[in-house]
Amino acid sequence: MTGIESTAPEVTATRTAPRREQYVSDFTALTQRIQQAGYMRRAYGYYWTKLIGLTAAGLALAVAFVLIGDTWWQLLTAAVLAVLMTQIAFLGHDAAHRQIFVSGGWNEWVSLVVVNLYAGMGLGWWQHKHTKHHAAPNAVGTDPDIDPGIVAFTPEAAGSRRTPVTRWLTERQGWFFYPLLLLEGLNLHVQGLRRVLGRRPVKRRGVELSFILARLISYTVLVFVVLPPGKAVAFIGVQLAVFGLTMGLAFAPNHIGMPVVPRGIKVDFLRRQVLMSRNISGGRWVDTLMGGLNFQVEHHLFPSMARPHLRRVAPLVRAHCDEIGVRYTSTTLAQAYKAVTSHINQVGRGGTDVWACPVTAQLRV
Structure with missing residues (x-):
């Protein structure tokens, strides 16, 4: 049993129908076990504690920032604020996946407040991108997370780099990947604003824009009132x-280095989510560091499951x-980061045939 079928004409309905039924039953059986064990119930106590606790922590940090005043030690405050914003973003991720409340409206408004007002990012842009990713993780031409960009995640993208400079950088892109994450915070804010200010549809454009501007303006004003321009x-x-x-450190290990699904290949839901994803082992500190990711x-099998x-x-x-x-893949955090670097470098050198790796060998029709 493979769970993967080609879209080529020779694959007939008669041949694939029994397989499809089996693959559906594989996931149905798992779902029944999960539901019977009660794991799809909400975790209101956990999430109310998170919502109130993170809000209080943000207000306390703002007060501390004002009281500390004009000193270079405030750069430590900036680092603490960044970590707090990461935890807030994780909470927004959970709300957007409807993990917190039964009500879709409650989840939507909490995600708007947390993502746009608290973190200053754009929910509409992120949700549009993230929904596509969940539908087809690591699928070439479908998953926006592996679309061509600064980093090439597929040999096809790496092969398109034709100038000597871009080829040299791509061949060593694994070593540049983690330093590039230092720019991801700015990118997240810019992409959110571009989406809400653009022509593409945004469900609550006015609300998103108002929340983002309120957050970014108040934050910038406060910083420049307390600190001189340079600081x-x-x-x-x-x-x-x-x-x-x-x-980036929380999201990068999830799929990079796992099998990439070529165009024209269909994968059943359970295998699509399991085989293309990597778990990170560790204790509760890893849960906190990565926000449950x-x-x-x-998470990919049951995206609305409470963290x-x-x-x-x-x-x-x-x-x-x-x-x-x-x-089912599970590694330590160190092993995952090493695998990410190795894979990206290998792709950059054009030496990766992901469809021939041991994980995917079992999946050929």
Whole structure:
């Protein structure tokens, strides 16, 4: 059983129908186990504690910033603020996935407040991009997270770099990847604003724009009132750099270095989410550091599952994958970061045929 089928004409409905039924039953059986164990219930206590606690922490940090006043030690405050913003962004991610409340409206408004007003980013841009990613992780031409950009995530993208300088940089892109994350905080803010100010549809454009501007303007004014211009610019720069780094370190290990699905290949839902995702092992500190995204397999299978349940459900998912012969990947954080660097460098050198790797060998039709 593979769970992957080509879209070529010779693959007929008669040949694939029994397989499709089996693949659907594989995920249905797992879902029934999860529901019977009660892991799809909400975790209101956990999330109300997060909402109130992070709000209080943000207000306390603002007061501390004003009281500390004009000193270069404020750069430490900037780093603390960046870490706090990362935790806030994780909470917005959960709300956008409807993990917090049963009500879609409540989840939407919490995500707007947390993402736009608290973090100063754009919910509409992120949600549009992230929904596509969840639908087809690591699928060439479908997953925007591996679209060609500064970093080439596929041999096809790497091969398009034709000038000597871009080729040289691409061949070594794995070494530049983590330093580039220092710019990701700025990029997240810019992309959110571009979306809300652009012509493409945004569900609550007025609300998003009002929240983003309120956050960015009040933040900038406060920083420049408390600190002289040089220190203020340094403060904002450090905050954005650390924010981008911490966000990137949480998201990068999830899929980079896992199998990439070529164009024209269809994968059933369970295998599409499990085989293309990587879990990160570790204790509760890893859960906090990565906002629950260390259980990427479980999150992709059940995106509306409350974050506290992901750790509890992981053994059931792994056991089910073992039963049906689907590889379930879990590594340490250090191993994951090493794999990310190695994979990106290998892609940059044009030496990766992801469809021939051991994980995907079992998936050929």
